[in-house]
Amino acid sequence: MDALKAPEILSFHDASLAAPAGGARFAEGLWHAIEANHRCNCLLWDEEDLARRRSVPDSEIAANKRAIDGYNQKRNDAIERIDEQLLVLISKAKTGKHARLSSETPGAMIDRLSILSLKIHHMRAQTLRTDVERAHIDACSAKLARLAEQRSDLAGCLDRLLEEAARGSTYFKVYRQFKMYNDPALNPAIYGEKR
Secondary structure: OOOOOHHHHHHHHHHHHOOOOOOOOOOHHHHHHHHHHHHHHHHHHHHHHOOOOOOOOOOHHHHHHHHHHHHHHHHHHHHHHHHHHHHOOOOOOOOOOOOEEOOOHHHHHHHHHHHHHHHHHHHHHHHOOOOOOHHHHHHHHHHHHHHHHHHHHHHHHHHHHHHHHHHEEEEEOOOOOOOOOOOOOOOHHHHHOOO
16 A cells, blocks of 8 residues: 555654654544554553552542543544544455455554554663663663564564555454443443442
């Protein structure tokens, strides 16, 4: 698929982490969904860090946990929008008779690439610390190399899936996440309170 390549996504993720300030760059379409997903992952990362504090009142941790639920819902909504946009882009490709279904969607893979970019960014910061032992730097450097390999492998898999989908030899579907814990009508801990 000429419309999207993994190296562009990796560059976008890295650039967004290098200069996090600023508003949305894309108003609509595929890149808007990719940007929304990455933004939610960045916000989730920060809230997850804050939720592990021990020196603040429990009410602050509860606020972090509620923020995590909200960002996670938006993150999953963005994954679905990525897949919807990609399906529109490849809608002209004729799915072959023997095409295989991919259980992982491009949106899910792009989400994983976003998370890996965050891990790489934060692990790299650990390798630059001057307040830790050399063993910490060495361990983090080894982890950084593994994360880079994982991201490279996943990027290759994404490009292959997109190319195969554009040729019609592979297809994917939009899988709705149905986050039941966020739905007051489906979460028994919430609807049970009304009884």
